[in-house]
Amino acid sequence: MEEMMISKPLIQPAFKAEPSHCFGNGGAFGSSLIAGDNKLVCVTSGNSYLGANIVKKLLANGSLVRVTIQNQVDLEDMRCLISDEELNKLESVMVAKMQDLDSLCAVFSGCHAIFHTSSFIDPHGISGYSEQMAYLETEVAKNVIEACSRAAYIRRCIFTSSLLASVWIGDNLNTAIDESCWSSEEFCRENKLWLALGKTRAEQAAWKKSKELKVKLVTLCPGLLMAPLFPHAHKEVSFPYIKGGSHMLRQGILATADVSKVAEAHVHVYEAMDDGACGRYLCFDKIIKRLDEAIQLETELKKHGLQPGSLVLPEDTEEIHSNVSNSKLAKLLFQVCQGKSCRQ
Numbered sequence: 001m002e003e004m005m006i007s008k009p010l011i012q013p014a015f016k017a018e019p020s021h022c023f024g025n026g027g028a029f030g031s032s033l034i035a036g037d038n039k040l041v042c043v044t045s046g047n048s049y050l051g052a053n054i055v056k057k058l059l060a061n062g063s064l065v066r067v068t069i070q071n072q073v074d075l076e077d078m079r080c081l082i083s084d085e086e087l088n089k090l091e092s093v094m095v096a097k098m099q100d101l102d103s104l105c106a107v108f109s110g111c112h113a114i115f116h117t118s119s120f121i122d123p124h125g126i127s128g129y130s131e132q133m134a135y136l137e138t139e140v141a142k143n144v145i146e147a148c149s150r151a152a153y154i155r156r157c158i159f160t161s162s163l164l165a166s167v168w169i170g171d172n173l174n175t176a177i178d179e180s181c182w183s184s185e186e187f188c189r190e191n192k193l194w195l196a197l198g199k200t201r202a203e204q205a206a207w208k209k210s211k212e213l214k215v216k217l218v219t220l221c222p223g224l225l226m227a228p229l230f231p232h233a234h235k236e237v238s239f240p241y242i243k244g245g246s247h248m249l250r251q252g253i254l255a256t257a258d259v260s261k262v263a264e265a266h267v268h269v270y271e272a273m274d275d276g277a278c279g280r281y282l283c284f285d286k287i288i289k290r291l292d293e294a295i296q297l298e299t300e301l302k303k304h305g306l307q308p309g310s311l312v313l314p315e316d317t318e319e320i321h322s323n324v325s326n327s328k329l330a331k332l333l334f335q336v337c338q339g340k341s342c343r344q
Helices: 049-060 072-083 100-110 131-151 185-190 192-213 232-241 244-252 258-271 291-305 327-338
Strands: 002-004 012-013 021-024 038-042 064-069 093-094 113-116 155-158 215-221 224-226 254-259 278-282
Touching: 038 049, 049 064, 049 072, 049 113, 049 258, 064 072, 100 131, 113 131, 113 258, 131 155, 131 192, 155 192, 155 258, 185 192, 192 215, 192 232, 215 258, 224 258, 254 258, 258 278, 258 327, 278 327
Parallel strands: 002 021, 012 093, 038 064, 038 113, 064 093, 113 155, 155 215, 215 278, 224 254
Antiparallel strands: 012 021
16 A cells, blocks of 8 residues: 655545555554554544544544545545644544445444544535435445444444434423434424434434444434534534424424533543443533523524524513433433443
């Protein structure tokens, strides 16, 4: 495999049918599986806002990080999100088509864990999230688990789903929503909630495939991602997420999550997998419950060119009751802070 040594992060295509060229501080798969005590992990879609934040957290924790992007031009998006200093700490940045199983196997080779952020579709939010994208995301989820099973040094995947995969369960306001809940595919189709449909089907496919192939899987289901640059930095997720926003608001299921905290939660769950972390984790900071909070969110969305519809409540509504629970993740994070096992 041909290599070129220059003072830039490693950029490498991951296609077996084409010659690969490496640019960086090491060779293609040139780093050992463990650099010192640092285990090699891979983050898909490192040019997405969530993916980049996960990369930052992993690097800060001393992990050896490999990153995938869909196209080489996506590196410029990464440069806007990750500093040159952080880029130079990466084991490699590899071009890999998420629909290509062989490409993913090449990328995942030797990794101790795969962080699949599910952020590869429509990275600039040009076309919006469609029913076809829901199908594509589901097929890619299967590929990721298959490649993890075939090529990863340790069969372990931290999979980003969405709170939308749990909250669209019907009109029963008294239903408690936790990790055991799944959104209704029929309801999502009827109401053209394609992002919710895609996240639901993709996560369920990942769980089914992981059981078949004995891949250790955990999934995180974040609410609407928020950040200082919100929502301009991740319009591709923000716009389809808030479809049906008024209904979510009235039912007390419109939740937001700070992207930095979501990334940190991914890393903590990964680190706790040996101590009992397992299953699904609903991940959010805040439920929008009051009229002033809804107005503030709507204003921010419109400021950046997004039209959420009318996020309004009856004037006499003081605060909406919510039955959405993130207690499972909160307990894990508390145990992490206390240095305790998640099995306790």
